[in-house]
Amino acid sequence: MHTFAVARAVHGIEPLVATEIRRSRLGVVRGVRHREVWFEASAGADLLGLRTADDVLLAAAVVDGIGHGRSALRRLALAARAVDVRSLVDSGNGVEVSASFVGRRNYTRFEIEDAVGAELARRLRLPYHSRRDGARPPRDAMAWRVTIEGERALIALRAADRPLHRRAYKTASIRGTLHPPVAAAMAALARLGSVGTVLDPCCGAGTTLIEAQASAPGARLLGFDHDPAALRAASANARAGADGGAAFRWGVADGGRIPVAGGSVDRVLVNPPWGRQVPPRGLLARDLGPLWREVRRVLAGDGLVVALVHDGIPHGFALEEAVRVSLSGRHPVIAVLRKEAGRVRR
Numbered sequence: 001m002h003t004f005a006v007a008r009a010v011h012g013i014e015p016l017v018a019t020e021i022r023r024s025r026l027g028v029v030r031g032v033r034h035r036e037v038w039f040e041a042s043a044g045a046d047l048l049g050l051r052t053a054d055d056v057l058l059a060a061a062v063v064d065g066i067g068h069g070r071s072a073l074r075r076l077a078l079a080a081r082a083v084d085v086r087s088l089v090d091s092g093n094g095v096e097v098s099a100s101f102v103g104r105r106n107y108t109r110f111e112i113e114d115a116v117g118a119e120l121a122r123r124l125r126l127p128y129h130s131r132r133d134g135a136r137p138p139r140d141a142m143a144w145r146v147t148i149e150g151e152r153a154l155i156a157l158r159a160a161d162r163p164l165h166r167r168a169y170k171t172a173s174i175r176g177t178l179h180p181p182v183a184a185a186m187a188a189l190a191r192l193g194s195v196g197t198v199l200d201p202c203c204g205a206g207t208t209l210i211e212a213q214a215s216a217p218g219a220r221l222l223g224f225d226h227d228p229a230a231l232r233a234a235s236a237n238a239r240a241g242a243d244g245g246a247a248f249r250w251g252v253a254d255g256g257r258i259p260v261a262g263g264s265v266d267r268v269l270v271n272p273p274w275g276r277q278v279p280p281r282g283l284l285a286r287d288l289g290p291l292w293r294e295v296r297r298v299l300a301g302d303g304l305v306v307a308l309v310h311d312g313i314p315h316g317f318a319l320e321e322a323v324r325v326s327l328s329g330r331h332p333v334i335a336v337l338r339k340e341a342g343r344v345r346r
């Protein structure tokens with residue numbers, strides 16, 4: 001049944017997901033849509049290694065003509081009944097369904113889930129676990145997804161036992177921590193190749209650097225933050241990662257006074273503090289000017305900065321590439337920056 005795989009992604013980074021699929025030879029990309037990359041998976045491809053995607057699903061049915069009226073529920077149930085389940089050997093402990101759609105409709109997500117789930121469970125001869133009233137299905141249930149965009153619904157089976165964005169290494173967190181696939185997209189844009197030193201001067205729980213390590217296994221990774229609790233989280237997460245944390249150096253420091261030598265850093269990956277959720281503190285409390293001046297100082301002449309910015313391009317940098325993303329109802333930009341030639345006012 002699984003002709004197509006669908007990588008679900010944060011809106012804005014779909015083209016980066018498509019590039020990762022091609023580069024990693026995971027399959028042949030057949031289409032890029034809003035929050036989805038459709039591809040034909042190569043035989044034996046390790047789909048679960050995809051870092052820029054939120055989730056990978058195996059497409060079971062696409063249903064058109066899903067309107068706002070309640071007749072949509074019957075259409076979806078019929079489509080679920082027609083799903084070819086013969087190739088599904090690992091059937092898990094029952095069936096669970098999670099549905100999502102945008103906008104107002106005359107039915108709820110739970111009604112979709114139950115309509116589709118009951119049919120799939122019947123076909124698979126397994127119990128169905130509804131999510132109504134906050135019920136939690138067993139962890140090892142087969143996880144089906146129904147996503148409706150406009151008039152088109154996709155019924156699909158999750159390839160992994162958890163969404164890909166839920167990284168095994170992320171055992172500790174902080175407020176405002178970065179969504180790992182977005183950090184992976186930043187690492188991809190940073191063209192890490194064989195770089196020597198990568199820095200995050202506001203590293204929080206360490207997500208950018210841990211994601212960078214996957215594409216730059218030999219790099220020295222330096223993470224600083226004003227908040228000691230953030231650094232404890234970062235170092236716990238790095239220890240749970242690929243090399244047990246050996247390549248990382250963490251330290252408490254103000255982003256307005258980064259404790260590294262001028263011109264010694266090849267790449268800076270950063271999502272600086274902003275807004276009320278993670279307010280800038282110390283030398284950055286008034287504005288982020290001191291951070292950007294320090295980033296300019298420590299960056300090598302041919303270095304690159306990849307920053308998630310909410311307030312435009314910082315002074316003293318030239319924009320190479322910009323990718324606008326949708327994150328928790330906001331639309332920041334992943335900016336790829338080079339140092340602008342010439343002196344910058346202090």
Ligand SMILES: C[S@@+](CC[C@H](N)C(=O)[O-])C[C@H]1O[C@@H](n2cnc3c(N)ncnc32)[C@H](O)[C@@H]1O
Nearest residue numbers: 177178202204205207226227254255273281282
């Ligand atoms: C948006 S969060 C970074 C999240 C991080 N990328 C992650 O994945 O967890 C911003 C971070 O900036 C830190 N911060 C605030 N003021 C700072 C300063 N003056 N110098 C360095 N870090 C600062 C906060 O403690 C917070 O961890």
